Amino acid sequence: SLAQDPGTSYHVRVDEPIGPGMHALLLSRYDAGCGPRVTGAPIEMYLQPEEYGQVLALGVKLKVLGRGRPFAEIATENAKTQLLPDTNYYTSAEVVAEIDALVTAFPAIARKVEISALPGAAKTHENRSIWALKISDNVGTDEDEPAVVIAAQHHARELNSTVMVIEAMKKIVTGYATDPQLKALVDGYEIYCVPCVNPDGTDYVWSSDNNWRKNRRNNGSNYGVDNNRNYPFLWTSTCSGSTSTSSETYRGPSAGSEPENQTMMALSRLLRPEIYLDFHSSGREVLSTYAPCATVNSTIAALIQRYQDSLRTPMSYAARLPSAGGEAPEFHWADGGTMSFLTEVMTSFQPAYSQALTEAARVWPGIQTALTTWQPAVRGHVRSIFQSQGVAATIRYTPNLFAYNEQAASRARDGRYALWLPLGTYQVTFSAPGFASVTKTVVVTSYDAPQALEIDMVPTMTPATLTKTGSDRLGTTTTLTYTSTGDAGERYWVLLSLGTVPGIPLGAGRTLPLNPDAALFASLPPSPLLSNQFGTLPASGVAQALFAIPNIPQFSGLTVYAGGLTENAMYLGYVKNFSSSLAIRINP
Numbered sequence: 001s002l003a004q005d006p007g008t009s010y011h012v013r014v015d016e017p018i019g020p021g022m023h024a025l026l027l028s029r030y031d032a033g034c035g036p037r038v039t040g041a042p043i044e045m046y047l048q049p050e051e052y053g054q055v056l057a058l059g060v061k062l063k064v065l066g067r068g069r070p071f072a073e074i075a076t077e078n079a080k081t082q083l084l085p086d087t088n089y090y091t092s093a094e095v096v097a098e099i100d101a102l103v104t105a106f107p108a109i110a111r112k113v114e115i116s117a118l119p120g121a122a123k124t125h126e127n128r129s130i131w132a133l134k135i136s137d138n139v140g141t142d143e144d145e146p147a148v149v150i151a152a153q154h155h156a157r158e159l160n161s162t163v164m165v166i167e168a169m170k171k172i173v174t175g176y177a178t179d180p181q182l183k184a185l186v187d188g189y190e191i192y193c194v195p196c197v198n199p200d201g202t203d204y205v206w207s208s209d210n211n212w213r214k215n216r217r218n219n220g221s222n223y224g225v226d227n228n229r230n231y232p233f234l235w236t237s238t239c240s241g242s243t244s245t246s247s248e249t250y251r252g253p254s255a256g257s258e259p260e261n262q263t264m265m266a267l268s269r270l271l272r273p274e275i276y277l278d279f280h281s282s283g284r285e286v287l288s289t290y291a292p293c294a295t296v297n298s299t300i301a302a303l304i305q306r307y308q309d310s311l312r313t314p315m316s317y318a319a320r321l322p323s324a325g326g327e328a329p330e331f332h333w334a335d336g337g338t339m340s341f342l343t344e345v346m347t348s349f350q351p352a353y354s355q356a357l358t359e360a361a362r363v364w365p366g367i368q369t370a371l372t373t374w375q376p377a378v379r380g381h382v383r384s385i386f387q388s389q390g391v392a393a394t395i396r397y398t399p400n401l402f403a404y405n406e407q408a409a410s411r412a413r414d415g416r417y418a419l420w421l422p423l424g425t426y427q428v429t430f431s432a433p434g435f436a437s438v439t440k441t442v443v444v445t446s447y448d449a450p451q452a453l454e455i456d457m458v459p460t461m462t463p464a465t466l467t468k469t470g471s472d473r474l475g476t477t478t479t480l481t482y483t484s485t486g487d488a489g490e491r492y493w494v495l496l497s498l499g500t501v502p503g504i505p506l507g508a509g510r511t512l513p514l515n516p517d518a519a520l521f522a523s524l525p526p527s528p529l530l531s532n533q534f535g536t537l538p539a540s541g542v543a544q545a546l547f548a549i550p551n552i553p554q555f556s557g558l559t560v561y562a563g564g565l566t567e568n569a570m571y572l573g574y575v576k577n578f579s580s581s582l583a584i585r586i587n588p
Helices: 020-029 049-057 071-081 092-105 159-175 180-188 199-207 259-271 298-315 328-336 353-373 518-522
Strands: 010-014 031-034 043-047 063-067 110-114 131-135 147-152 190-194 275-280 285-287 318-320 339-344 378-384 394-398 416-419 424-431 438-444 455-457 465-469 477-483 491-497 504-507 510-512 534-536 542-548 559-567 575-578 582-585
Touching: 010 049, 020 043, 043 049, 071 199, 092 110, 092 131, 092 159, 092 199, 131 159, 147 159, 147 259, 159 180, 159 190, 159 275, 159 353, 180 353, 190 259, 259 328, 275 328, 275 353, 285 298, 298 318, 298 339, 298 353, 328 339, 394 416, 438 455, 465 559, 465 582, 477 491, 477 559, 491 518, 491 542, 510 575
Parallel strands: 147 190, 147 275, 275 339, 285 318, 378 455
Antiparallel strands: 010 043, 010 063, 031 043, 110 131, 131 190, 285 339, 378 416, 394 424, 424 438, 465 477, 477 542, 491 534, 491 559, 504 510, 559 575, 559 582
């Protein structure tokens, strides 16, 4: 049988003075959703009935400011008074309708995307989909362009956070025709706007409890996981979410357990966005990227603060640390290297809708600054030498400035990546299963001035070999055996050269150790020196060429070099595999 909700939430305030220890306990264990976080100041909290009893048992006196009830009732009452037009806030269906309306009005640059249908994503516990509006100039095509993601409403009751994203969507699509900055943004990027991450919780706010925060997982005796405590990064840290299912900040049964989180993670791993902006309520603050208990290198902290200040200054917002581990920006930064921030808007969750619109206008300059002026230090692609296919690579660098194995990553479809690096010199290593790692030196001398760095990766394969049998004497024949395991059906070549340095560059750091000299050209067919030097490798991957050493005294004491290669036009340089060179000293 399904769990029954124990009752609607309590909105309470701690008015009487409490000690710093109790103050810290309440802030860390319970949902201090609004109000000052300064020691000694009154604390406002949102508590489920179980938690209300727990806090009373601590000896803390609470003033009840209100109980949760259906927001639909509140909206109707406010509409009758004509004071608060709250009916303009969005249910989950109305979010989808708003996306549909923009697609209808701007079909050339706007497309509706069901991100719950992406690989690795999932529909919610109540079988709802999460939807995004994609904005781009060729919106029906997945282009080789950087991506950005703007999201809101991980927490259901934060109805005003959704307004920030929807108003930003409108600004971008309506400004495309007249604003050069926005035109460049839409033409050069893929922008994904996710106005409501938590549709189940949102509809519960409207139908039952306007203070509801979590999603609608059935925990057995109660409901809900805090989606912004469920992301994998720092999920088990000392400042992670609660392990109590009744808590408003319950982190979930496992990291990334929730369908809403899985969907947002799938979107991030598909796009590997350069920028992620996440809107919450309330506080008028832009949060830095790491949980308060995290170990953060001062150089990385300064880099994050640079962009945090750039985002908050146009909004006239304050700065603070995140509340806990498992939050969305922490995941996006640590899993893929995305520059990510959470912004708390306004000073309450459900103010008059007109006030939310005013706040959206205040927030927009920060969004516009981020999307139109921020640039990573390095930008490029990671591709295989086979057909130039994109490679989903892990990217790390030394000196290592991270304590938790954070990484950047390239996306699979085209290998596009971006690196946000502090000023300095780095050895950047690109790694992927099935490929040899590549390390490059990167020197960063200024911010927001991206360098282009293209990476070609070589698939790992069994090295080809070339061996010989024979006396290597004048007038005799030496047998050259080329082995390229796994390359049956591919064309092979065995060639001669008088030297191996500098060799023939093939790209991606590969060099065929033969020189393009007279001996090499003399070994091309039809050749008086070699027979069976080219053909198709049989199932064994082994072929033999014959080197007929001329019976010419002047050849005595000469050293020539032999090498073999497997040809494939799909590979960079038209060469798939090749052997080391083999020295043949001709005897008298």
